[in-house]
Amino acid sequence: MFRYIFKKTRSSSLKKENNHKLQGVGQGNVCNVPLSSDLCKNLETIKGILHDSSDVTVHEFNFGHDRRSRGALVFINSLADKNEIQKNILQPLMFGSLLLSNDADMDFNSIESIRKNLVPIADTLIVALLSDLVGNLLAGAVILLIDGSKEALAVRVGKGEPRAVDEPATEAVVRGPREGFIEDVNVNIALIRRKIKVPDLCVEKLVIGEKSKTDVYIIYFKSVAAPELVEEIRRRLNSIKIDAVLESGYIEQFIEDNHWSIFPTISNTEKPDKVVAKMLEGRAAILVDGTPFALVAPMVFIESFQSVEDYYSRLFLASVMRFVRILSYIISALGPAIYVALTVFHQELIPTMLLISIAEGRERVPFPAILEASLMLFVFDILREAGVRLPKPVGQTVGIVGAIVLGEASVQAGLISPIMVIVVSTTAIASFAVPAQTDSGTILRYIYLALAGIAGGFGVIMGLLVTLVHLASLRSFGTPYLWPVAPLNLSGLKDTFIRMPLWTMSKRLYNEKGSDSG
Amino acid sequence: MNVEKGKISDRQLLFLIAGFVQGSALLIDFTIGITEHQTWMVILAGLAVTSPFILTCAVLAKRFRGMNLVQINDMVYGRFLGKVISVYYIFFFLMTLSFNIRDIGELYAAFLTPDTPFIFLLAVFAATCAYAVAKGVEALARVSHLFVITGIFVVSSTFILLIDQMEFSNFLPMFDLPFIRIFQGIHIMSAIPFGETVIFLMITGCLDKTGHEVRNTFAGLLIGAASLLAVAVRNTAVLGKTQTIWTSATFQSIRLIDIGTVLTRMDFLIGVAQTVLIFFKCCLFFYALATAFAQLLGLKSYLPLVLPLAGIEVIIAATVFQSPIDHASITQSAGIIYSVPLMFVIPPLTLLIAGIRGLPGRDRGEET
Numbered sequence: 076m077f078r079y080i081f082k083k084t085r086s087s088s089l090k091k092e093n094n095h096k097l098q099g100v101g102q103g104n105v106c107n108v109p110l111s112s113d114l115c116k117n118l119e120t121i122k123g124i125l126h127d128s129s130d131v132t133v134h135e136f137n138f139g140h141d142r143r144s145r146g147a148l149v150f151i152n153s154l155a156d157k158n159e160i161q162k163n164i165l166q167p168l169m170f171g172s173l174l175l176s177n178d179a180d181m182d183f184n185s186i187e188s189i190r191k192n193l194v195p196i197a198d199t200l201i202v203a204l205l206s207d208l209v210g211n212l213l214a215g216a217v218i219l220l221i222d223g224s225k226e227a228l229a230v231r232v233g234k235g236e237p238r239a240v241d242e243p244a245t246e247a248v249v250r251g252p253r254e255g256f257i258e259d260v261n262v263n264i265a266l267i268r269r270k271i272k273v274p275d276l277c278v279e280k281l282v283i284g285e286k287s288k289t290d291v292y293i294i295y296f297k298s299v300a301a302p303e304l305v306e307e308i309r310r311r312l313n314s315i316k317i318d319a320v321l322e323s324g325y326i327e328q329f330i331e332d333n334h335w336s337i338f339p340t341i342s343n344t345e346k347p348d349k350v351v352a353k354m355l356e357g358r359a360a361i362l363v364d365g366t367p368f369a370l371v372a373p374m375v376f377i378e379s380f381q382s383v384e385d386y387y388s389r390l391f392l393a394s395v396m397r398f399v400r401i402l403s404y405i406i407s408a409l410g411p412a413i414y415v416a417l418t419v420f421h422q423e424l425i426p427t428m429l430l431i432s433i434a435e436g437r438e439r440v441p442f443p444a445i446l447e448a449s450l451m452l453f454v455f456d457i458l459r460e461a462g463v464r465l466p467k468p469v470g471q472t473v474g475i476v477g478a479i480v481l482g483e484a485s486v487q488a489g490l491i492s493p494i495m496v497i498v499v500s501t502t503a504i505a506s507f508a509v510p511a512q513t514d515s516g517t518i519l520r521y522i523y524l525a526l527a528g529i530a531g532g533f534g535v536i537m538g539l540l541v542t543l544v545h546l547a548s549l550r551s552f553g554t555p556y557l558w559p560v561a562p563l564n565l566s567g568l569k570d571t572f573i574r575m576p577l578w579t580m581s582k583r584l585y586n587e588k589g590s591d592s593g
Numbered sequence: 594m595n596v597e598k599g600k601i602s603d604r605q606l607l608f609l610i611a612g613f614v615q616g617s618a619l620l621i622d623f624t625i626g627i628t629e630h631q632t633w634m635v636i637l638a639g640l641a642v643t644s645p646f647i648l649t650c651a652v653l654a655k656r657f658r659g660m661n662l663v664q665i666n667d668m669v670y671g672r673f674l675g676k677v678i679s680v681y682y683i684f685f686f687l688m689t690l691s692f693n694i695r696d697i698g699e700l701y702a703a704f705l706t707p708d709t710p711f712i713f714l715l716a717v718f719a720a721t722c723a724y725a726v727a728k729g730v731e732a733l734a735r736v737s738h739l740f741v742i743t744g745i746f747v748v749s750s751t752f753i754l755l756i757d758q759m760e761f762s763n764f765l766p767m768f769d770l771p772f773i774r775i776f777q778g779i780h781i782m783s784a785i786p787f788g789e790t791v792i793f794l795m796i797t798g799c800l801d802k803t804g805h806e807v808r809n810t811f812a813g814l815l816i817g818a819a820s821l822l823a824v825a826v827r828n829t830a831v832l833g834k835t836q837t838i839w840t841s842a843t844f845q846s847i848r849l850i851d852i853g854t855v856l857t858r859m860d861f862l863i864g865v866a867q868t869v870l871i872f873f874k875c876c877l878f879f880y881a882l883a884t885a886f887a888q889l890l891g892l893k894s895y896l897p898l899v900l901p902l903a904g905i906e907v908i909i910a911a912t913v914f915q916s917p918i919d920h921a922s923i924t925q926s927a928g929i930i931y932s933v934p935l936m937f938v939i940p941p942l943t944l945l946i947a948g949i950r951g952l953p954g955r956d957r958g959e960e961t
Contacts, residue, residue, distance in 0.1 A: 420706055424858050530717060531706050532861070536868050537721045543739070544725040548732035561735040562605065 107206045114145055114222035121149055121218075124209055131212075138168045139183035145222040154215035159196075159232035164217060167193045184223040194219075198231040210288065237262055243345035243367070245510065250387045255345040260290055260364035266347040267294060267360075275299075281312050283326070287319035291326065294350075295359035307552055308359055308372060323363040323370050330372075332550055337515045340551040342374040349383045373551035375558050377571050379511035380404070385574050394573035401572070403508035407516040410502035411448040412523035412535050414495070418444050420531025432494070439489035445528030447491060451499040452520065454481065459503075595661060596887045596895050599731035600801035607809035607816075608737035609877065610790055614817020615744040616874025617786035618824050618867065620696070622841050623924050625828065628778035629837055630764055632825040635775060639782025640818045647790055647814060649940045651807040654797035656944070657953055662794035663888040668952055669943050678939060679889050685935050686882035687902075689789065691909035692924065693875050694719055697868060698910065699917045704844055705864050715907045718872070723903040725876045726883055727896055730799050733876055740873045741816065747866035748823045751859065754850045755831050763833035781924075786821060787814065788936035795881035840917070843867075879906070 111117050118133055125131050128151075135147045148164065171193055172183065182188040186201055200216075202208045203226050211229035212218050219228040240262065243255030256263045264278060279293040293308055311330035320326060323343060332340045344350060345367050350360045353371045361370040380400040385393040417425055418433060425433065440447060458477035462470040478500070485491040506516050519542065526534030549556035559567020569575040601609070621632065628635045657665045662682060666675035698714045706714070725733060793810070800806060828842040831849060836842040843863060850859040883902055887895035914920040947953070 421861065424861050426857075530709060530713070532865070533701055533706055533709065533714060533868070534717070536865060537717055540721055540869065540872055541724055543736055544728050544732055547735040548728040555735060557735060561739060562602070563738050 107204060109203055110205060110208065110220075110225050110227060112223050112225050114147060114220055117220050117227075118147055118149070120205060121209070121212075124205075125212075134165075136165070136169060138172045140172075144172075144183040147220045148217055149212060149220065150217040151212065151215065155217050156232045160217055163196050163232065164194060164219065164230060167195060168219075184221060186219070186221060186224050186226040186228050189219070189221065190228055194228065194230060196230050196232065200229045200231075201226050202229055203227075214288065240266065246344065246346050246349075246383075248382075248384050248387075251383055252346070252348050254347060256347060256362075256367040256369055258365050258367055260292060260362050263347070263362050263367070263369065264292065264294070267351060270347060270351045271296075271355075279309070281309075283312065283315050283317065284320045285316075285318050287321065289320040290364040291320065292362040293359055294354065294362060296354055296357075299355060299357050300359050301357060304357075304373070304552055305359055308361065312361070320363060320365075322366045323361065323368045326361060326363055327370055332552065336545065336549060337518045338376065338546065338549060338556065339511065339514070340372075340374055340549060340556060342371045342378060342511060343368045344371065345369070346383060352383065352386070373554040374556075375551065375554060376546060376556050377560065379509055381570070381574075386577065390574050390576055397572065397574060400508050403505035404512055404516060407502055407506035407509070408519040409523055409535070410498055410505065411452060411520060412527035412538075414498045415444045415448055415524060416527040416531045416535055419528070433492070436492040436494050440492050440495075441489070443528075444495075445524065447495050448499070448524055449521075451491060451495055452502070452524070455499055455503050456517070595659065595664070595798055596884050596892060597661075597730055597799050599729045599799055601730060601734040601796070601799050603800055603802060603805045603809045605734035605737055606793070606797065606800060606806060607813040608741050609734055609796065610793060610810055610813030611816035611820075612737050612740040612744065612870065612873045613790060613793075613877050614786050614814060615741065615820045616693075616870040617789070617817075618744070618748075618821055618843070618870065620785050620924075621821060621825055621828075622843060623785075623921055624778050624781050625825075625842050626837050626921075627774050627781070629770065630829045630833070631767070631770055631775065632778065632829060633764075633822055634767075635778035635782050636818060636822050636825055638775075638779045639787055640814070642779060643783045643787035643936075644811070644814075646937050646940060647787065647810060648807065649944050650791055650794055651797075651810045653940060653944050653947070654794060654800075655806055656947060657798075658800075659798050660953070661796075661798040661884065661888060663885050664798070665794065665943060665947075669946050669950070676889060679885060682935055683882065683885050683889065685932050686792065686878055686885060687906070687909070688913075689932070690875060690878040690882055691906050691913055692920070693871060693878060694722075694906055695910040695914065695920060697871050697875075699920065700841075700864065700867060700871075703840060703917060704860070712907070712911050715910050718875075719903045719907045719910075722872065722875045722879050723899050725872075726879045727899050730796060730880060733873075733880065737873070740869060743866060744820055744870050745816075747862060748820050748827075751847055751850065751863070752823055752827050754852060754859070755827060755846060758849055759827070759830035760833060761830055763829050784932055784936065785924075786817065788932065789878075790814065791936050791940060792878060792881040794940075795884050796877070879903075 111120075114135075118135075122131075122133070130152045131149065132152055133147055133149050135145065138144050138146055146168065148160065150160065168189070172181075180188075181192060190199055190201065200211065202211060202218075208218055208227050208229070211231075214231075216229040216231045219230060221227075237259035238257045240254045240257055242253040246255070254266060256266065268276065273296075275297050277293075277295055277297045281291045281293070282288050283291045291312060293305065293312070295305055308330070312326070315326065315329045317325060317329070327339075327341050327343065328334070330341070342353075350369050350371060354360055358371050358373060361372070363370075380397055382396070382400075385397060418437070422430060437444070442450070454477070458474060458481075461477075462474045464470075465473060482491070482496045482500070486493050486496060502520065506513055506520075509516065519538075523535055523538050526538045528534075530537070546557050547555070547561050555562055558564060559571060569580050621636075624635060625632055653665065657668070660668070663675075663679045666678045666682075669675065670678055694715055697718050698711050701709065701714050702711050790810075797806060824843060828836050828846050831846040832839070832842055836845070839845040844860050847860045847863045848858070851857050879899075879902070883895040883898050886898055886902070892898070914923065
């Protein structure tokens, strides 16, 4: 009965929602009409569409021969640069037009003629539809309307400087470029173009977001990226239906291959050199306006352990550091689980002296090892989350107070064993060595811990096998996620566990689409 | 219509077969009680005896490209008899899989986690296999070489670490055992690690490019056989005559590893490696079972059968034997008899009939 009433109520509310949406679409269709030649009518329509918004300026003026022509500028105060408008649009129109009054070729009722002779700005666009006019206006353009013309001129005079190009906070390097992407996508494209000066670099623009109309760019090297990859990215981007794209993470979640996997199948980075390096391997980048994070596809698991610095430093240290990262990930996922499995199920595997030390440390601890490890990991995650969200100085204080004072006090109080503090601390430090897999490492840590608590080493092995098979089943835009390890590709292994000299890595591997045949 | 849409390469087939044969390393212990220090000979003899039959299977796979065992049986023997033979194969897959699942349960219950309930071990293991099977043959094939490398690493490293304790006079005297025991040992070896590769007739239909399947089948078989041989040689060289008194000669020999009192208790490493390799073998058996059953029932996908079959497997594995001793003795004597026709009679017969009838012929598409 209750279910029936709930269904009825839900269906009624859905109907209302749909009607509302249909009305919205109706309003949208009104915009898709051509502009009128009557200036007043056009201005009224625009004001109506924008609901007389207070930040919209409509400036009417006279210009041309004997100032008999009438025009209007429409712009949004917060988005347009008033100095630019005054200097490069109003002054030429109101005063410069007087000089052209006797010019026979000058037609003051023609937008095309005005654009050619009176507007000294390169980034302009003639629009004839109301929808285009409104779209450009909302994107920050200044709209010039002329009485008697069925066209308008959208002049892009953006306001404000974008954030300065700076070193990315999440990908700091000791050796390598210090520049990182910013929120302005045009600056980001420029950063990429500055690194590779070839006409082969393709930049495709898409607009995504019913309301945000966010600019999204697919960038790739035409001769390097597989056409199927680019087509697949284009297809997935075009299928996105969303109100607003506020960060590249929105796009990532829509186009990733497996939504239910804890492993990311699209990589993200703030570094232009990294994006270029990946594109040169045959991958494609996706840049989203308003975010400094670029997406790169396809992604394989092993690249989580690669750093741009591996290629800037000599191969020996690079290979050692890569090994350290892989080991860190294993420790971060398995550390507490192995401790619990050993201390609870397989004590016979621990050397006697170590076993005695562990037993002494745990003598006063009132909790079972699984609970002790879970609590410590949970407290660590609280500290990490608090440290990230708080202002930097406060965050550091919280980290120090949490890690040192809390840990020490817990051991003194007999709540936690000293060896557990060491295990969790090592796990915590190791988890930051591989930023690309921090999410998966954190989740796996809890899963393996639970399995170790339930079934000891057997549970952990089963968990590892499931993880392995899951990883093997994943694909990123057609490329097996474990490539080049599984399926095995000997050429690909040159840049996997160790980094071979750069001169040995001459093949572009990702445009071969990592087939199962290897 | 084949129930599996995934494709594998012939190189992956090589690793699948190698990993599958390696998965039987633990089962060598069944033979040691019979063939004692001559187990290594029995392995080689078993390989030699089985090779022609495996060649038959490889030729069958090549002849009936893109088809699995159930489809081949239907085509060669007709719908009724073909289905009867397929049911016989499915019974073999079902029982052998449950024996292997039980093996892993006994391994943990006896050596590693004696306090954990046996049924729990079986259920978790079967669920893990079911997950892997649900991911398809492609996922298993992609990681096959990792399992093989794990097996080779464990066998070679334990071999090296035990070299100082090896006594090669343990292999003497040669040929002193009664022939009937050698014959029984060869039979076990032929039927279990090598003969069971007949299940690959359910997988070879997924090969994307054919041409090297025969060569790769034998390469995989040789890698697997070399691993088994190394295990047998290590056990005999280290334990000598005493290897027959231990429940698991493999575990006992590894327990003797002691490098500077630091590297000890390596038997856990063997436990992990055995778990991984038996898991791989069970996954392939489970996959063969699920696809064969789905093909027989005319289903579009084998996925709906995976969970119910996993449940059945756990029940059979938990109840089929009274004890590990019971398991070993029945496997040594009776358990392998019913599988002989499936490995050594039906495949050659199928090839013969297919040759006489000129199958699959041009009308293959219509018949399937």
